[in-house]
Amino acid sequence: MKMLFASDSFKGSLSSEQTIGLLTKAAKEVFIDCETVGVPVADGGEGTVDAVVQAENGELISCMVQGPLMNEVEARYGIFGGDEAIIEMSAASGLTLVPERRRNPMNTTTFGTGQLILDALNRGYRKLTIAIGGSATNDGGMGCIRALGVRFLDKDGCELKGYGRDLIKVRDIDISGIDPRIKDCNIVVMCDVNNPLCGKDGATWTFGAQKGATPEIQEQLEKGMCNYRDVIKKCFDIDCDTIKGAGAAGGLGAALSVFLKGKMKPGIDTVLDLISFDDRLKGVDLVITGEGRTDWQSCFGKVMQGVGIRAKTKGIPVFGLCGSLGKNALDICDYGIASLMTTVNSPMAIEDAMGNAEGLYYEGAIRMFRFIKAGIEIGKKV
Incomplete structure (x- = not known):
């Protein structure tokens, strides 16, 4: 047997x-x-990178990135199969990286997740799988995409840093500087929720409280997220509220879909296919x-x-x-x-x-x- x-x-x-x-x-x-x-x-949450690397005899890569509070942290991602990389956003932008007393998604960013993607690009990897559970963020993925060359601009044309508090300030988005290697990538986003970007079932009202947002903060973030959604629609004619999973990881799902053309896929199915x-x-x-x-x-x-x-x-x-x-x-x-x-x-x-x-x-x-x-x-x- x-x-x-x-x-x-x-x-x-x-x-x-x-x-x-x-x-x-x-x-x-x-x-x-x-x-x-x-x-x-694993199902796309904690331990996914380790499981895939072990199953596929891959390798773990460590690099220093900016954490959710823009403090330096050491994060790891996996490489395997010669041309594939797997990244957990929580390694760079996860809730566990923020002390409980400092948890406030107005002040966190996914910038470090973008740095992990950039490191994989620099090493020649073009097949990327990104698991987006466990975030500390509600920045619409601005930080992540900013690390890859996109500029989010305020009313005066000044570049925003990409914290949750910057959502309300976005007036324009300049993608002319996006890393040109992105167009050669095949990106799969491991996502097990169908939440839209905005609304009662959106990123802020569904997940904001567990990241430290009070109802007052959630109200501010929701206004910002609606503004961000509207600017994306104006610039690219894409309504993020129609994208299943756009609200995952504080809106990172929307950003990976809109700017990196990532394809949403259930976590466990992705892992089982990878191995x-x-x-x-x-x-x-x-x-x-x-x-x-x-x-x-x-x-x-x-x-x-x-x-x-x-x-x-x-x-x-x-x-x-x-x-x-x-x-x-x-x-x-x-x-x-x-x-x-x-x-x-x-x-x-x-x-x-x-x-x-x-x-x-x-x-x-x-x-x-x-x-x-x-x-x-x-x-x-x-």
């Missing part, structure tokens, strides 16, 4: 790669002669996936859903080994997951579960494989 292990990380406790090692050890104990293979996966997941399913009899917590949200672009759907199309059963189960967890079974098991073996505090994650995961894997083995034995008698 051949098994494929493709689990998400358990945030704060186990990496995707660690789950592969533990599943392999447990499988070999229960099924002595089984064949096992594993591939790290040639369908090819890895050839000859596989069973797939094991999982995540830290499974609930109704797992059915909206998460790892288990993506893995389950791909395996189901090939008639391969999938089992989920998860840290815990929440509301409507069994909804995931509609997407190719045969059943779910948890790693916890008794009621316990989350701190205890995370502190003993490795041992609990291994024991949970043993229990799961024993159930699977019993099912196989029953099947032989039917």
Whole structure:
């Protein structure tokens, strides 16, 4: 029997790669002669670059960029396949880079994300995948695009720096200085939300509060974002409110689409395509996936859903080994997951579960494989 292990990380406790090692050890104990293979996966959020680099034997590149507050930070992105690069905007412009007391999207910028793109261009990479979750920003992507040569001008023709507070000041956009190498790029934007740029479901009102914006600040940012949208429409005849995902990452989705011609694509599908997941399913009899917590949200672009759907199309059963189960967890079974098991073996505090994650995961894997083995034995008698 051949098994494929493709689990998400358990945030704060186990990496995707660690789950592969533990599943392999447990499988070999229960099924002595089984064949096992594993591939790290992620859904476009934290850990995506690491997962793709590990799966594709790529390399991590480090460079110094300007963070969300224009302070210098060290950020990493991945290169693989000879001509491809994968970037997480959160590495340069993420919320975790801003101390909680200083979180205010009026004062943050995506400039550093643009610097990561620029570094990849300088190294000769033209196939770029950009994951845009976890941002600290609400600048409409101005900072990112400014780093690539576009100028956002105020009423006096002076260039704006591209903070959230600059949205209301934009009167014109000069793209004559955009890096000419952009036109040779194929850019995919990993985005799992469909929010427009403006309005009650837009960037500011949906995501602004979690980035530190008070209702008063949100009101100011929304006015600025509407102004920014209108200037883009005037200059380029593009209505960003009609672009699905334009409001992602504080409007970075709009900027990557309008100025870089990036194509929006769900995160998990992008990752599975990048790591040639369908090819890895050839000859596989069973797939094991999982995540830290499974609930109704797992059915909206998460790892288990993506893995389950791909395996189901090939008639391969999938089992989920998860840290815990929440509301409507069994909804995931509609997407190719045969059943779910948890790693916890008794009621316990989350701190205890995370502190003993490795041992609990291994024991949970043993229990799961024993159930699977019993099912196989029953099947032989039917």
